[in-house]
Every structure is written in C-alpha cells, then in structure tokens.
Amino acid sequence: MAEExxxxxxxxxxxxxxxxxxxxxxxxxxxVHCGQCAETCHYYLTSEDPRMSPVYKMDRVxxxxxxxxxxxxxxxxxxxxxxxxxxxxxxxxxxxxYGACTMCRxxxxxxxxxxxxxxxxxxxxxxxxxxGMTPKGLQATVNVHLEHGNNMGVSEADFVDTLQWMxxxxxxxxxxxxxxxxINKPHARVxxxxxxxxxxxxxxxxxxxxxxxxxxxxxxxxxxxxWDATNxxxxxxxxxxxxxxxxxxxxxxxxxxxxxxxxxxxxxxxRSQRWEGENWAGHRYxxxxxxxxxxxxxxxxxxxxxxxxxxxxxxVTYHDPCNQVRSGGVVEEPRYILRHTVMDFVEMEPHGVxxxxxxxxxxxxxxxxxxxxxxxxxxxxxxxIKATGAQIVATSCHNCLDQLMELxxxxxxxxxxxxxxxxxxxxxxxxxxx
Amino acid sequence: MIEYLHLYSLAFMLVIYVIRxxxxxxxxxxxxxxxxxxxxMEGAIAAMTTLFRPWxxxxxxxxxxxxLEFAVFHVGVAIMIxxxxxxxxxxxxxxxxxxxxxxxxxxxxxxxxxxxLVNRIRLPxxxxxxxxxxxxxxAYANLLFIxxxxxxxxxxxxxxxxxxxxxxxxxxxxxxxxxxxxxxxFARYFYGSYLGRRGIVR
Numbered sequence: 264m265a266e267e268x269x270x271x272x273x274x275x276x277x278x279x280x281x282x283x284x285x286x287x288x289x290x291x292x293x294x295v296h297c298g299q300c301a302e303t304c305h306y307y308l309t310s311e312d313p314r315m316s317p318v319y320k321m322d323r324v325x326x327x328x329x330x331x332x333x334x335x336x337x338x339x340x341x342x343x344x345x346x347x348x349x350x351x352x353x354x355x356x357x358x359x360x361y362g363a364c365t366m367c368r369x370x371x372x373x374x375x376x377x378x379x380x381x382x383x384x385x386x387x388x389x390x391x392x393x394x395g396m397t398p399k400g401l402q403a404t405v406n407v408h409l410e411h412g413n414n415m416g417v418s419e420a421d422f423v424d425t426l427q428w429m430x431x432x433x434x435x436x437x438x439x440x441x442x443x444x445x446i447n448k449p450h451a452r453v454x455x456x457x458x459x460x461x462x463x464x465x466x467x468x469x470x471x472x473x474x475x476x477x478x479x480x481x482x483x484x485x486x487x488x489x490w491d492a493t494n495x496x497x498x499x500x501x502x503x504x505x506x507x508x509x510x511x512x513x514x515x516x517x518x519x520x521x522x523x524x525x526x527x528x529x530x531x532x533x534r535s536q537r538w539e540g541e542n543w544a545g546h547r548y549x550x551x552x553x554x555x556x557x558x559x560x561x562x563x564x565x566x567x568x569x570x571x572x573x574x575x576x577x578x579v580t581y582h583d584p585c586n587q588v589r590s591g592g593v594v595e596e597p598r599y600i601l602r603h604t605v606m607d608f609v610e611m612e613p614h615g616v617x618x619x620x621x622x623x624x625x626x627x628x629x630x631x632x633x634x635x636x637x638x639x640x641x642x643x644x645x646x647x648i649k650a651t652g653a654q655i656v657a658t659s660c661h662n663c664l665d666q667l668m669e670l671x672x673x674x675x676x677x678x679x680x681x682x683x684x685x686x687x688x689x690x691x692x693x694x695x696x697x
Numbered sequence: 698m699i700e701y702l703h704l705y706s707l708a709f710m711l712v713i714y715v716i717r718x719x720x721x722x723x724x725x726x727x728x729x730x731x732x733x734x735x736x737x738m739e740g741a742i743a744a745m746t747t748l749f750r751p752w753x754x755x756x757x758x759x760x761x762x763x764x765l766e767f768a769v770f771h772v773g774v775a776i777m778i779x780x781x782x783x784x785x786x787x788x789x790x791x792x793x794x795x796x797x798x799x800x801x802x803x804x805x806x807x808x809x810x811x812x813x814l815v816n817r818i819r820l821p822x823x824x825x826x827x828x829x830x831x832x833x834x835x836a837y838a839n840l841l842f843i844x845x846x847x848x849x850x851x852x853x854x855x856x857x858x859x860x861x862x863x864x865x866x867x868x869x870x871x872x873x874x875x876x877x878x879x880x881x882x883f884a885r886y887f888y889g890s891y892l893g894r895r896g897i898v899r
Contacts, residue, residue, distance in 0.1 A: 284725050284727040299756040552732075
C-alpha cells in the first residue's frame with residue numbers, strides 16, 4: 264500500500280473509532296442480514312440492484328467494524344466478511360453513503376431488529392468529511408453558509424430589500440398598510456427563519472409566512488444576524504460545522520431575547536435546530552424551537568384566523584419530508600392543516616411515518632454527480648403521486664419541493680408543488696386589524 | 698456426564714455475555730438534549746413489543762409469511778433450548794403430549810430454517826449480504842432441530858449428538874451472529890426511545 268493510502272486509512276480509522284457510539288455499535292452488532300430492509304428502500308425498489316439494499320450499503324461500513332472492533336472479525340475476518348479499510352473501500356463509501364442513501368430512515372422504522380443503517384452510513388459520511396472526501400457540491404454549500412451566514416451567499420442588503428419588497432406586496436394583497444415584516448425587533452415572542460431559496464427564488468413564500476403571522480396577530484420578527492434555516496452540515500455529519508451554523512440562530516434569538524425560534528418549512532433545517540443543535544452545542548437552548556408547520560397547526564387550532572377552504576378547491580396530497588416525519592415528530596400537524604385549508608385532501612399510500620422519501624433528502628440535490636440515480640429513485644414517489652389523482656402536492660421542505668418539481672417534469676405528473684404555508688395563506692379570510 | 702456438558706458451556710456463555718455487556722456499555726452513549734415532544738419510555742415499550750404486532754410494521758405486514766417463518770423458527774429455537782435442560786434434568790416432564798409438541802415445533806422450525814437457508818442461497822440480494830457466519834448459523838440451527846427430535850425420544854447416540862451440538866453452539870454463540878439476541882434489547886430500546894422522545898410512536 265502506498266504511503267499516502269496508509270496515512271489516509273490511518274486517519275479514517277481514527278475518525279471511525281471516534282464516531283462509534285453505543286447506538287451505532289448496537290446497530291452494527293444486531294443486524295442479522297435478514298434483508299427485509301431491501302423492500303423499504305426507494306433505491307432498491309427502483310433498481311432491484313442487490314447493492315442498493317440498505318443492509319448491503321451498511322455492510323460496507325460494518326466490514327471495517329468487524330475487522331477492527333468485533334471479536335470474531337479480528338481473528339477470523341473471512342468468516343464474518345470483515346475487511347480492512349483501504350482507499351478503494353473509502354471510495355465505495357462515497358458512492359453508497361453519499362450517492363445511494365438519502366438518510367430517510369424508512370429502513371430503520373421498518374427493521375424488526377431496530378438497525379439504523381442511516382446512522383451507520385452517517386458515520387461513514389462523517390469519516391469522509393474528516394478526510395476531505397465529501398462531494399464538492401455538498402461541502403461548498405456548508406462552506407458558503409459558514410462564510411456568508413447563509414448557504415446562497417445572500418447579502419444583508421439583498422435580504423432586507425426582499426423582506427421590504429414582500430412587505431409591500433403583502434400590504435397591496437390585503438389592502439392593509441398596517442401589516443409588517445418586523446426586522447430585528449427586540450423581545451418579540453417569535454423569531455422566524457427562512458430558507459435562502461425563498462429569498463432568492465420563492466419570495467412569495469416570505470409573503471405567505473408574513474400573511475400568516477399578521478393574520479394570527481403574532482408578535483414576531485426576523486433577525487438579520489441569523490436567518491438561514493438550513494444546515495447542510497447535518498448531511499455531511501460534521502458536528503463542528505453543524506454547531507457553528509446552529510449557533511448563529513441560537514445567538515440571533517438570544518440577542519433579540521425572543522421566546523420561540525420558528526423554523527421555516529425546511530425538513531433538515533428543522534431537524535438540525537430542533538433536535539440536533541443542542542446535542543452539537545452540548546447545552547440546552549433558553550428558548551423553544553418549533554417548526555412553522557407546528558405553529559400553523561396551533562394557530563388554526565386556537566382559531567387565530569379564519570380559513571375558507573373553498574379557496575383551495577383542487578385535490579391536494581401531502582408528501583412527508585423524512586426529516587420531519589421520521590426524525591422530527593411532525594406527523595399529524597400537516598394533515599390537520601390540510602383538513603382545514605383545502606376542500607379535497609387525499610393521502611398518498613403509504614403516508615406518514617411509512618411515506619417514501621422523494622429522493623431529495625440527505626443533501627442529494629447539492630451533489631449533482633448523483634442526479635441520475637436521484638431521479639430514478641424518485642419513481643416510487645412519482646407513482647405514489649399519480650395514484651392519488653391529486654393536482655397539488657403539498658410538502659413542507661425545500662429539498663423535497665425541488666425534487667418533487669424535478670420529478671413532476673421528468674415523470675410528467677402535471678401537478679403543482681406547493682408549501683403548506685402557501686395553501687394556508689391562500690385560505691386566510693383577511694380581517695383588517697384595529 | 699455428556700448431558701451436563703452443555704451446562705458447562707452455558708456457564709462459559711454467561712461469562713462471555715457479561716463481558717459483552719460491559720464491553721458495549723463502554724461505548725459513548727449519544728444523548729438527545731432537546732426538549733422532548735413525546736415519551737421515550739412509551740416509545741421503548743412500543744418498540745420492544747413490535748415483533749409481537751406484525752401489523753404495526755410495513756415489513757412484517759406485507760411480509761407476513763416471512764414473519765410467520767421467523768416466529769416458527771424462533772419458537773423452535775426456544776423449545777430446542779428448553780429441551781436441552783428437560784431431557785437431562787427433568788425427563789419425567791416428557792409426557793406423550795409434550796413430546797408431540799416438541800416434535801411438531803422442531804419439524805416446523807426445520808421447514809422454516811430450510812426455507813431461510815434456501816432463500817439466502819437463491820436470492821441475489823441475500824447472497825450479496827451473506828457471509829459464512831450467516832450460512833453456518835442457519836445450517837447449525839437446522840441440525841439442532843433435526844437432532845432434538847430423536848434426543849427427545851431418548852434414542853441412543855442421537856441424544857449424545859444433540860448434547861454435543863448444543864454444548865458447542867452455546868460456547869460459540871457469543872462470538873457469532875447468533876449473539877444478536879443479546880443486543881436486540883439495546884437496539885430496540887435506542888430505536889423506541891429515540892422515536893418516542895421525538896413524538897413518533899408506532
């Protein structure tokens with residue numbers, strides 16, 4: 264083995280062992296190779312390639328675990344399929360952990376043993392990140408976010424401009440000059456975040472959110488210090504970068520002395536800040552973190568505004584973002600919202616915790632080298648949508664939104680893909696304040 | 698004397714298991730610090746009982762035959778292990794109805810075991826993930842089901858063969874994939890408490 268490869272594998276092994284938690288070891292030990300997870304994975308189901316089953320992908324990592332940690336694998340590697348880590352296997356990790364798994368965890372919730380392949384493949388992703396082997400597009404997204412405060416390099420002036428523009432648009436829409444998008448308002452109850460794609464390409468979603476907050480009479484604000492809801496370090500399994508990005512929002516909320524941080528409709532962003540941010544930080548936040556989906560459901564439940572579902576007459580189905588439904592606990596809220604805002608809501612099958620990943624998870628949209636496989640794996644989702652006969656696919660995640668739009672085009676579904684907030688905003692019966 | 702051989706193996710296995718438990722506890726436990734949305738205990742309890750509720754999980758719901766195979770196989774294993782004690786320590790319990798149940802369970806488990814072994818060899822996706830350890834574990838279990846029947850009937854030679862096979866497997870178990878059952882509660886607990894805490898209970 265070349266000296267360079269030796270050094271690489273040595274570094275990889277150090278990173279690997281450092282990341283072995285008790286949960287990961289339990290998964291690595293308990294898998295009995297029953298193969299049932301194959302039937303749960305959109306990559307396997309669309310390709311029927313044995314290399315695409317979650318257990319096969321996980322086993323590329325398990326081989327190294329067996330060789331270096333497991334008792335029997337250390338003395339009889341051939342017996343248990345153990346293998347030393349080398350440059351070739353590391354490359355295979357890149358292709359399988361990054362290129363063929365969206366970390367959707369559908370296999371986990373359907374594993375009779377409780378094996379979490381996404382956690383094990385995430386471990387591999389983390390090792391690869393430490394070695395500088397993360398796919399360029401994904402790493403670039405993290406780097407831009409670290410450098411500019413948001414993952415699309417939007418300047419503060421452009422951000423504020425867009426907010427003011429949307430404020431004016433909303434005032435015109437509801438014919439009410441009192442509606443506001445408050446910026447950096449101290450002691451507001453709620454600090455709201457955005458996905459930079461909303462600022463760049465979907466500003467009408469900012470308008471929709473502002474309409475909802477104003478209609479609900481919420482005491483809310485937006486911070487220029489930290490507003491990007493995304494955190495792609497979740498996908499590169501880089502806890503240091505993850506913490507740095509999450510800390511921006513934590514600091515922003517603390518500086519404004521707000522009570523609640525509300526994450527935009529962004530699956531991974533919500534999970535990062537709601538569930539992983541405090542783990543990365545090693546302490547609890549002095550404020551509450553919640554999803555905009557949860558907050559909208561609360562507003563509706565509390566009767567904070569009037570809704571007229573007849574404004575949304577088309578058939579709507581809902582796609583569950585994996586990070587919200589299987590890693591974030593937002594399962595019933597979107598359904599509650601849709602039942603109150605649209606006339607014809609129909610579930611796709613399966614749905615909820617069992618819903619399929621659209622193929623856009625795991626940071627897949629930032630890794631263009633895997634685009635072909637991503638679209639192919641999305642066929643399951645396209646078939647699910649087709650079967651509902653829906654004209655609108657609602658979701659609450661930007662990566663899902665982008666992937667669903669691509670699937671719509673590729674598989675000629677003829678649907679419109681919308682965030683929940685758009686449907687809620689459209690159904691609001693505006694009542695002038697004061 | 699040979700009837701007690703497996704007891705020595707059992708003692709060895711228990712020692713290794715204790716070491717295994719201490720070993721896994723030495724790995725860092727990743728903690729969830731965020732404010733819970735649900736109950737981790739409720740999630741853990743649900744997770745521990747999932748296997749008894751085949752309708753609760755897509756894989757067992759859609760693959761009910763597979764689940765049945767699993768159930769028959771593992772009931773057969775449990776009865777076979779019980780027989781390794783009963784034959785030598787409480788032979789008076791082996792009444793004709795008990796013997797009939799043992800024979801039926803071992804025969805059914807053998808069928809399930811053979812189906813599993815054949816599928817592992819036949820299906821490309823199963824071959825791709827199988828190691829010698831996987832084939833060995835299934836083949837050996839099938840051998841135990843076969844020998845358990847004549848041993849229960851106290852047929853000469855078969856009883857000795859059964860006890861030797863049991864003794865060997867008990868000693869070997871902590872090192873092979875068969876040790877999965879010691880880690881099963883850990884994996885299910887982690888799974889259930891994670892989902893339960895985040896408000897996802899199935």
